[in-house]
Amino acid sequence: METCAPDEYFQALNHAEQTFKKMENYLRHKQLCDVVLVAGDRKIPAHRLVLSSVSDYFAAMFTNDLREAKQDEIKMEGVDPNALWALVQYAYTGHLELKEDNIESLLSTACLLQLSQVVEACCRFLMKQLHPSNCLGIRSFADAQGCTDLHKVAHNYTLENFLEVIKNQEFLLLPASEIVKLLGSDDLNIPSEETILNALLSWVRHEMESRQEELSKLLPFIRLPLLAPQAAKPFTPTQRARNVIGYGDEHTEMPINKIKGISLQS
Structure with missing residues (x-):
C-alpha cells in the first residue's frame, strides 16, 4: 500500500523584506x-506598483482612468x-531621516502624497521641537497642512506659554x-490681565499705521474690571485710546464712542 506524503505549508522568511531590497536595487540602478x-x-x-502600494495619492493616479496613468x-x-526623492526612497525601504532643515518640506509633501505614517512621524517630530520662539509658526504651518493634532498641540502650547x-x-x-483667536481663549495662561493689554499694545505698535484700526476690535478681549486701576485709567470715557498706545497728534484718534462701547463684563 502506497503512503501519501502529508501536505505542507511553506513560508519564506523575510520574503517581503528581501523583495523590497531587490526592488530598491532596481530603483538605484534605474x-x-x-x-x-x-x-x-x-x-x-x-515603479508605479511600489508607489501605488505606499501612497494613496499615486494609487488613485495610476489605477484610475486619469491622464497621468x-x-x-x-x-x-x-x-x-x-523631499520627493526622500519619500520615494521611503516607499522602497520604510526608512526616513527627519531633520530640522527638511521636516517642513517632508511633511507638506507627505500630506500631498497621503503618506499617513510619515505625516504622523513628522508631526511628532515637530511637537518635540515646540518652543516659545517657533510655536506660532508651527501652529500656522499645521493649520495650512490640515494636521489637526499638531495644530491643537501647538495652539495649547502657545496658550500655556503665552x-x-x-x-x-x-x-x-x-x-x-x-490675535483674536489667542486673546479670546479662556485657556490663556497669564499672571494678570495687564499681560494681554501689554501684548496687544506691543502688537499694534509694531505696525502702527496699519493696525491702529484693529484696536477697537481687539480691546473687548481685555477684561477691564481685572486691570489694575492705573492700567485701566486710559480706558475711561474721558481718555483717548492714543494715550495708551502712544499716538502723537499727527495720528488719527479713536472715537470716544468706541471706547464707551467696550463691554465691562468679565
Missing part, C-alpha cells in the same frame, strides 16, 4: 522603472525635489484674526 517623477529640475525614475513623466508642481511667546517676533507678525 532598472524596470515605468514612470518618472519630475520635481523642479530633478527627474526621479520609479498613461504618461511616462509626471510633473509634481510645487514639490520640493529633495508670557514667553509674546516676547518673540512671531507674535508681532500675526494677523489680527490670529
